[in-house]
Amino acid sequence: MTLAIASGKGGTGKTTLAVNLARAYARPLQLLDCDVEEPNAHLFLPGTEAASEVATIPVPEVDESRCDGCGECSRFCAYHAIVSTGTKALVFAEMCHGCGGCPRVCPRQAIREVPRRIGMVERRQAGDIALVTGRLDVGSVLAPPLIREVKRRLDPSLPAVIDAPPGTSCPVVTAVRGADFVLLVTEPTPFGLHDLQLAVDTLRELAQPFAVVLNRAGAGDDRVHRYCREAGIAIMMEIADDRRIAEAYSRGRLVFDAVPEYRALFSGLADTLLGGQGG
Amino acid sequence: MKIAFATSGNNVSAPLESRFGRASKFLIYDLENQSFEIIDNQQNLAAAQGAGIQAAETVVRSGAKALVSGHCGPKAFRVLAAAGVKIYASDAATIADAVAKYKAGELKESSGADVQGHW
Numbered sequence A: 001m002t003l004a005i006a007s008g009k010g011g012t013g014k015t016t017l018a019v020n021l022a023r024a025y026a027r028p029l030q031l032l033d034c035d036v037e038e039p040n041a042h043l044f045l046p047g048t049e050a051a052s053e054v055a056t057i058p059v060p061e062v063d064e065s066r067c068d069g070c071g072e073c074s075r076f077c078a079y080h081a082i083v084s085t086g087t088k089a090l091v092f093a094e095m096c097h098g099c100g101g102c103p104r105v106c107p108r109q110a111i112r113e114v115p116r117r118i119g120m121v122e123r124r125q126a127g128d129i130a131l132v133t134g135r136l137d138v139g140s141v142l143a144p145p146l147i148r149e150v151k152r153r154l155d156p157s158l159p160a161v162i163d164a165p166p167g168t169s170c171p172v173v174t175a176v177r178g179a180d181f182v183l184l185v186t187e188p189t190p191f192g193l194h195d196l197q198l199a200v201d202t203l204r205e206l207a208q209p210f211a212v213v214l215n216r217a218g219a220g221d222d223r224v225h226r227y228c229r230e231a232g233i234a235i236m237m238e239i240a241d242d243r244r245i246a247e248a249y250s251r252g253r254l255v256f257d258a259v260p261e262y263r264a265l266f267s268g269l270a271d272t273l274l275g276g277q278g279g
Numbered sequence B: 001m002k003i004a005f006a007t008s009g010n011n012v013s014a015p016l017e018s019r020f021g022r023a024s025k026f027l028i029y030d031l032e033n034q035s036f037e038i039i040d041n042q043q044n045l046a047a048a049q050g051a052g053i054q055a056a057e058t059v060v061r062s063g064a065k066a067l068v069s070g071h072c073g074p075k076a077f078r079v080l081a082a083a084g085v086k087i088y089a090s091d092a093a094t095i096a097d098a099v100a101k102y103k104a105g106e107l108k109e110s111s112g113a114d115v116q117g118h119w
């Protein structure tokens, strides 16, 4: 069972939910931090990184003695990262997404692939939680390939929680694709509702099953409730607007540990979505 | 010989566009018969990345052997230089002025990109 936690915008409590559900599950599970531009799940978990690997994508390198300037590679590349206008092909490695296409379409076998660094993949074992964190290099725009690298390390025999990046663009789609279920975290405010609607549109397009978790419930109004009712979307959990939760967050502590009265709430949801005892 | 000018106008009295990759049009001027055609670059402007590269490909495909623009970024420069297109920077007020300066040999050929990033 793979559960992705997403949110139409940042700062809604997405990571809080992900780490607390992982902790509440209390059995071996994986937590994949796919918020690669700003990974922070590790801040809430004990231990240190046991291993880190450099993540790369394969970028083309052109053997000019073989290239005849046919332009096949250039016509194929959607990112304009390899260009030939009847000339020997030029590579713009920083724009390449590592799709592997151009070496295959080159009729003269003039292209080989060389690795180019885009970030790091780190691992940490924190109790029952096997945390895998993707950390994109500053300045790189290649979040999707790094997210794929993180997800490649998913062990299908264990349940997994994916902390997806905020927003509704390519990186989120890459992170939630293939998940069995998605939880969308939002807040009961006009902005929260607006971003929730965008995220709902995205998930419906992907045909991903999902439900909503309302964070800071009671802090705003009932517009998210009304919207969910009308749109036929389940609200699976409400996390109260409790300043002890904000305090725990700011100290890098888990709500599960700092405010025990919420334990049952997280445990119940974790068991429901990740499979109960023996499941 | 054909020369490409980055512009937003439709004729030779139009001003030069200062940023090559962000020009909405290219005016391709034919020195031999003193005629010109306009090529639209609007579609490339929409590109989040690689606008300069696509604009450079458009210019190369037009058959122009020289480009006159305010500024040209490093990626576009590489594409143009590889295709043997000479790049001239000019602050001439209009395309007609730039053509006159080109004929008089007053335009300076750029030897490298003069701006970074999204130009």
Ligand code: SF4
Residues within 6 Å of the ligand: A058, A059, A060, A076, A077, A078, A079, A080, A081, A082, A095, A096, A097, A098, A099, A100, A101, A102, A103
């Ligand atoms: S590997 Fe894919 S993205 Fe990279 S240059 Fe080749 S075709 Fe373009």
Ligand code: SF4
Residues within 6 Å of the ligand: A062, A066, A067, A068, A069, A070, A071, A072, A073, A074, A084, A087, A088, A089, A105, A106, A107, A108, A109, A110, A111
């Ligand atoms: S497809 Fe191969 S031969 Fe053709 S331009 Fe590209 S690198 Fe050169």
